Amino acid sequence: MITILPLAGVPEVRAGDDLATLVHEAVAQSRATRIEPGDVVVVTSKVVSKALGLLGSNDVERADLVLQESQRVVAERTTSTGFTRVVEAKAGPVMAGAGIDSSNADDDVRLLLPHEPDAEAASLHGRLADVAGHADFAVVLSDTSGRAWRSGLTDFALGTHGLTPLEDLRGLADTHGHDLAVTVRNIADEVAAAADLVKGKLDRVPVAVVRGLDRRFLHPDADGSRTLVRSGPTDWFALGRAEAVRDALGVPAGSAMSVEVGIESVHPETVTDRVRRAWSAAVLPDPAGEDAALDGADEEWSVTCADPYVLGRIAARFEVALAGERLVAELTPNPGSVRVGIAQPRH
Amino acid sequence: MITILPLAGVPEVRAGDDLATLVHEAVAQSRATRIEPGDVVVVTSKVVSKALGLLGSNDVERADLVLQESQRVVAERTTSTGFTRVVEAKAGPVMAGAGIDSSNADDDVRLLLPHEPDAEAASLHGRLADVAGHADFAVVLSDTSGRAWRSGLTDFALGTHGLTPLEDLRGLADTHGHDLAVTVRNIADEVAAAADLVKGKLDRVPVAVVRGLDRRFLHPDADGSRTLVRSGPTDWFALGRAEAVRDALGVPAGSAMSVEVGIESVHPETVTDRVRRAWSAAVLPDPAGEDAALDGADEEWSVTCADPYVLGRIAARFEVALAGERLVAELTPNPGSVRVGIAQPRH
Numbered sequence: 001m002i003t004i005l006p007l008a009g010v011p012e013v014r015a016g017d018d019l020a021t022l023v024h025e026a027v028a029q030s031r032a033t034r035i036e037p038g039d040v041v042v043v044t045s046k047v048v049s050k051a052l053g054l055l056g057s058n059d060v061e062r063a064d065l066v067l068q069e070s071q072r073v074v075a076e077r078t079t080s081t082g083f084t085r086v087v088e089a090k091a092g093p094v095m096a097g098a099g100i101d102s103s104n105a106d107d108d109v110r111l112l113l114p115h116e117p118d119a120e121a122a123s124l125h126g127r128l129a130d131v132a133g134h135a136d137f138a139v140v141l142s143d144t145s146g147r148a149w150r151s152g153l154t155d156f157a158l159g160t161h162g163l164t165p166l167e168d169l170r171g172l173a174d175t176h177g178h179d180l181a182v183t184v185r186n187i188a189d190e191v192a193a194a195a196d197l198v199k200g201k202l203d204r205v206p207v208a209v210v211r212g213l214d215r216r217f218l219h220p221d222a223d224g225s226r227t228l229v230r231s232g233p234t235d236w237f238a239l240g241r242a243e244a245v246r247d248a249l250g251v252p253a254g255s256a257m258s259v260e261v262g263i264e265s266v267h268p269e270t271v272t273d274r275v276r277r278a279w280s281a282a283v284l285p286d287p288a289g290e291d292a293a294l295d296g297a298d299e300e301w302s303v304t305c306a307d308p309y310v311l312g313r314i315a316a317r318f319e320v321a322l323a324g325e326r327l328v329a330e331l332t333p334n335p336g337s338v339r340v341g342i343a344q345p346r347h
Numbered sequence: 348m349i350t351i352l353p354l355a356g357v358p359e360v361r362a363g364d365d366l367a368t369l370v371h372e373a374v375a376q377s378r379a380t381r382i383e384p385g386d387v388v389v390v391t392s393k394v395v396s397k398a399l400g401l402l403g404s405n406d407v408e409r410a411d412l413v414l415q416e417s418q419r420v421v422a423e424r425t426t427s428t429g430f431t432r433v434v435e436a437k438a439g440p441v442m443a444g445a446g447i448d449s450s451n452a453d454d455d456v457r458l459l460l461p462h463e464p465d466a467e468a469a470s471l472h473g474r475l476a477d478v479a480g481h482a483d484f485a486v487v488l489s490d491t492s493g494r495a496w497r498s499g500l501t502d503f504a505l506g507t508h509g510l511t512p513l514e515d516l517r518g519l520a521d522t523h524g525h526d527l528a529v530t531v532r533n534i535a536d537e538v539a540a541a542a543d544l545v546k547g548k549l550d551r552v553p554v555a556v557v558r559g560l561d562r563r564f565l566h567p568d569a570d571g572s573r574t575l576v577r578s579g580p581t582d583w584f585a586l587g588r589a590e591a592v593r594d595a596l597g598v599p600a601g602s603a604m605s606v607e608v609g610i611e612s613v614h615p616e617t618v619t620d621r622v623r624r625a626w627s628a629a630v631l632p633d634p635a636g637e638d639a640a641l642d643g644a645d646e647e648w649s650v651t652c653a654d655p656y657v658l659g660r661i662a663a664r665f666e667v668a669l670a671g672e673r674l675v676a677e678l679t680p681n682p683g684s685v686r687v688g689i690a691q692p693r694h
Binding site for chain 1: 348349350351352353378422424433435440441491494495496497498499500501502503512513514530531532533534536537538540541543544545557560561574575576577578580582583584585586587588589591592594595596654655656657658659660661662663664667668670671673680
């Protein structure tokens with residue numbers, strides 16, 4: 001049996017606060033009464049960032065702040081207030097807006113994530129161990145993010161100390177000989193999600209204690225949650241659908257070129273908007289693009305270029321870019337020009 | 348405070364078993380003792396599929412069975428034993444292998460997911476209510492899946508009845524005026540993840556009771572979990588990185604054309620393997636491709652074609668396809684041919 005205890009007694013955290021003492025006092029005042037052997041203390045990363053005073057400058061545009069806190073951009077859209085970007089954050093995970101948080105904070109305060117969340121979890125664990133009188137517990141820094149192909153946000157483990165993030169059952173698979181070969185459980189994210197059920201933004205419960213977790217998941221030398229971040233060649237979703245096509249045309253997400261080409265809006269757009277953006281993606285990154293011209297409107301367009309090699313090249317790039325915009329093109333080549341008919345958008 | 352109670356007393360489930368009675372008896376034998384008002388009964392979809400007898404034919408290749416259980420293919424790789432595909436399953440969610448499960452089952456038994464998991468959750472809820480004597484509880488069918496950009500698998504809500512899947516805080520955002528505008532919590536997935544902490548494949552604990560969840564999350568007429576599936580225009584990750592580029596060239600994931608072109612392997616491949624596959628993606632979907640030829644090896648290749656328009660077209664498609672293979676190409680056009688130099692792979 002597992003119990004999840006909310007700690008409601010944590011006061012508003014300010015830069016320089018001793019978070020370990022605040023958490024320890026909140027534990028003492030709660031039904032948890034003390035940190036017991038085997039407990040997992042799940043702390044919302046927001047209060048860690050507040051205690052560390054990790055504030056983004058107000059002199060920087062929010063979109064630029066997101067890029068500053070990012071290793072790379074995975075996907076991007078234009079919104080009413082600027083750009084929304086899903087990025088691989090310097091804090092580790094892939095998430096929207098690099099995890100920069102302006103909620104539940106004073107006006108114009110932008111809380112940044114720690115860049116080394118496992119180290120912060122270890123530091124908090126050490127200081128909590130001092131006041132708790134023992135070190136037989138784990139610490140999870142939780143944060144909130146969307147999950148691809150799912151609506152809504154769930155909590156996940158941004159940083160951990162003392163908790164085995166992955167339960168690797170692969171060594172145990174042979175007795176069945178089946179799919180357990182791929183069964184590696186992400187325990188840390190499940191603990192963070194469980195803790196969120198008693199936390200929540202509006203209740204101001206930034207800490208929860210998860211008690212009764214199987215002892216095999218606790219280990220003082222366990223890897224941190226950085227190991228949970230899947231990036232590089234094993235990541236099949238390194239770029240969004242639109243971004244993958246644009247990248248292949250030479251328009252990397254998060255670049256000045258991408259802004260110049262134009263970034264798809266979350267709001268409805270006309271076919272002409274999409275066609276013109278596809279044209280920009282086809283010609284702007286390509287020096288030969290200067291020699292080609294687009295004319296037309298709605299579903300009827302024409303590409304002209306005197307050089308047949310360049311015409312073929314640009315028409316092909318345009319067709320690919322249109323597909324990236326979920327538009328189906330039918331190309332009819334003629335000497336010096338290509339007629340481009342656009343069929344209705346695909347989804 | 349939330350408690351999560353494992354139900355270890357569920358016997359091996361067989362086709363035709365009355366799952367509600369089995370669950371009810373297991374609750375009675377456990378520390379939960381009875382289904383209390385406000386409880387959430389989380390049942391592993393596997394036992395639901397077993398009770399329903401949802402078995403895939405052994406006369407069908409596993410890869411074909413996955414396609415049969417899919418609405419569309421999102422990403423695909425070649426593995427040692429065939430293809431691994433991430434699909435939008437007929438059961439609703441996007442997941443690997445359409446959620447077909449061969450683990451913890453008899454040899455050669457392939458358990459399929461119910462296509463209407465919310466309806467199965469509702470049905471189980473109704474039958475459990477009969478034996479429990481009240482209907483003031485929720486049912487979650489949980490399943491296991493990877494999460495993009497994260498290692499390891501976590502449980503999520505495949506189907507629900509009586510549980511509010513999303514906690515929409517957007518109406519409450521105005522008092523802060525900040526990021527709560529996008530704060531919609533996926534409660535159902537967090538409940539499923541929490542329950543998994545006491546379940547697990549090896550322990551044969553297919554059911555857990557989550558007790559003490561905030562009553563605002565329980566509602567008899569709540570939407571099912573189908574509403575949690577994000578698909579269509581708001582899905583920024585409708586195709587994997589490689590698949591997005593191939594799709595834009597006319598090679599849809601999951602198609603016979605994709606198999607003919609060749610599908611990237613999870614194992615290491617040579618640059619020449621990747622170049623030849625990129626060439627196939629460039630020319631096979633395109634009638635004009637018959638007029639062009641590729642020659643070369645390793646990092647030095649040449650595309651030849653007598654028609655300059657077709658040469659430009661195919662060279663551009665080849666360059667895009669190479670980028671989809673994470674290869675950077677440098678093209679040098681000459682009359683009748685294009686020299687293509689390949690730089691080292693990008694990741």
